Amino acid sequence: MRINRYLAKCGLASRRKAEDYIRAGRVMVGGEVLRDLSYQVQAGDCIRVDGKEVRMEEEVFFLYHKPVKVLVSHHDPFHSRLIYDDLPKMDSLFAVGRLDFDSEGLLFVTNRGNLAQTIAHPSYQMEKEYWVFLDRPLPAIDEAWTRAGLTFRGIHYRPDHLEFLTKEEIDGRSYALTDWPPEGSGNGQLVKIILHEGKKREVRRFFQGLGYEVIRLIRVRLGPLNIGGLRAGQYRPARPEEISALEEWASMVRKGNN
Template sequence: MATERLHKFLARAGIASRRLAEDMIRHGRVNVNGVEATLGMSINPDIDKVTCDGKSVEQAEAVIYAFNKPVGVTSTVRDRYAAKTVAEFFPKNQRVYPAGRLDKNSSGLLLITNDGELANQLMHPRYSHEKEYVVELSGVSSDNIKKFTHRFRLDGAQTQPMRVAKIKRVMVGRWLVNLVLKEGKKRQIRRVANLLGYTVEQLARVRVGKLRLGDLRPGEWRIVKREDII
């Protein structure tokens, strides 16, 4: 087999996304043939022995779960401060992790996988994969809702415009809004809503790429294929 970059190999093996794999190498957690790995190095998977945190890294068959993350669950595999993480919903003998994030107070579609290449594509802004959310907003009027399509400055950079796909009035002072993003800054929808004078009462992701949440109940998952998503 031809050589490949170590961080790509780790991603393909389901250890982490490419970006996180680079961090693991940088922090000395990865060895190749008993020697601490360095950023940018290449390996031959058929010959070289790779370990991460002292455990041998083997290629695993790719698996992708579509998961309906409940409110109150943290989108991490390990977090000693979290009451409950997504890892608790999946087989303990599989090394899988979230492809992206969904904050603790939000619910909906979260992809859990050991396919590091897929995770990288879904998380990196340059690929522009759409993510759709249903958001319940409370506020005085609906006048500012279409301003979600404007650019905002968050974390020192301009956001990409969101698309308002649907607006529905639920009751006086409350609306259900479908918002579509091609990038996802941390808590972007909640922060923009606050800037526009709204409170987010509920937020659920209902689509990633081509894949919709469907009838999955909170805490349930189903296995999907890469072509179902992108």
């Protein structure tokens, strides 16, 4: 197996980034700095990156329901609860897709760097579906919001799709969501929003730009992956058909961007 692919399968980086590590002299094989980008890893090779031995782990793929007040990070100096506290103890796991501290919903977690980077890359435009509860009724949905978008604090936001979300639609889905819509939250508004850009806090800031506050936000879909029956804090291995759907999508978008 070629060295850049091996390092990617170790969960260290993408293949292209792994080549940057080699060029920078950060990779050693058998105690010597490796310079050959085409090096084929042999059985018994001791490979180190920045002095630390790396080993190829079995590829794993998890769907995880992030609760509110849980941080998408490996470390936090303020000792917040981290998503990795709920997941198997593997050094190379990382989550795909942002969800801020006060939001909840679906994350894809893996140790396979190249697939994760494709999913996360904004130019590949993976759809993300969110259910949002606003602080007060939204009289109507203006087509201009999805056609032209809006600019808030110097940043432009444009969702792909917006529609009112009914209680009947929520009840008709098999999602294991507790207290949804939030009880005692008054005369609010349920909205479904689909987008792909991946800007920081974009759902909250889009509605803030319209003059609304997001009371609760949950991501229920990430491309072909749905949150299904996962309760907050739970995870499960991705099913073979889900991985196949991701692989098919990744192959399609890579070809489209070449």
